[in-house]
Amino acid sequence: MDALLKTYKRLPVELERGEGVYVFDSAGRRYLDLYAGHAVTSTGHCHPRVVRAIQDQAAKLIFYSNAAGLRLREQAASLLIRHAPRGLTQVLFANSGAEANENALKMARRHTGRTEVVAMAGGFHGRTAGAMSVTGIEKYRRPSAPLLPGVTFVPFGDLAAAEAAVSDRTAAVILEPIQSMAGVKTAPAEYFAGLRKLCDRSGALLIYDEVQTGIGRTGTMFFAGRDGVLPDLVTLAKGIASGVPLSAVLVSAPVAEKIGYGEFGTTFGAGPLAMAALKATLETIEDERLLENVTRTSLGLTERLARIPGVIEVRGLGFLLGLKVAADAAKVQEELFRRGVIVGTADEPGVLRLLPPLTLKPHDAEPFVDILGPAIEAVTAR
DSSP, X not given: OTTSOOOSOOOSOOEEEEEBTEEEETTOOEEEESSHHHHTOTTXXXXXXXXXXXXXXXXXXXXXXXXXXOXXXXXXXXXXXXXXXXXXXXXXXXXXXXXXXXXXXXXXXXXXXXXXXXXXXXXXXXXXXXXXXXXXXXXXXXXXXXXOSOEEEEETTOHHHHHHHOOTTEEEEEEOSSBTTTTSBOOOHHHHHHHHHHHHHHTOEEEEEOTXXXXXXXXXXXXXXXXXXXXXXXXXXXXXXXXXXXXXXXXXXXXXXXXXTTSSOOSSTTOHHHHHHHHHHHHHHHHTTHHHXXXXXXHHHHHHHTTSTTEXXXXXXXXXXXXXXXXXXXXXXXXXXXXXXXXXXXXXXXXXXXXXXXXXXXXXXXXXXXXXXXXXXXXXXX
């Protein structure tokens, strides 16, 4: 491990393999994975259909760039757009959520001829310079200062504050529809409708960062389109290809029409292996009715979690849930890990995050429901 630069503080485990909603360590111990490696393994670990698609493609062509045509790329892109809300007509593939957000911001500035951006306090959009510039969590921004100028932060959910900040110099308003890292914070439908009207009035573009909410996590394929609100750009990553690095920007027709050859590009984005994984992921979500599973399982799970002693509040939607607990969430996470369950934490100290594979069934979640209360009690008793 000495050869690896410090990134995340790791759980005290060396994982060896995964199957469905479980991962196994080098000693053979099984863990219920309710975190999915940062919301990435959307179809579960090593779903046979995804594995087979990757294996088959690897035997044919591992890589060629966008400089050449690839039927599989066209098929995967068409399938993704077919699932997208009406009005989002084309896609740019990239490699990570940060890169997708960088490209979306570049498109907004290119389309409007403006440079300023309105972003949300508490939002997280990636760790590259441009993405960090619109990230509204100070502990991530501070070490990278100075960042790109022209960004104004407003409170998430405060439409009046957004209205005061957006002007005829604003290129885009960017936000996560559900702020995951900030503690799984949500806003009412009226807020999103208000932002849409505000952007229409000012000429700014509305960007939804759906790196976490996209690809079925909220019980619909995208948050975009919910309550009739359609953004101009949607960014995706995380679970889009079940663990193969891939991201995307979904682009509305008016924005796409102004983009010419050579303005955007990527070497590894939309490589054959990633396209095979994307296509298999979308087909699996559709054929196995995983959107319905997320909605059904989440409804029962949230009702039961809300009744557990020590759980103060259940936040979020679908399989993007935040549990505010009456204890230090990081210590509860450690206690749950000792009992065989992996969960995430948030920047809000009392919040646990649940981001399980979309394949999680009610019976899979039973061990977590049974041990959460005792885990919180064990932490508070210390």
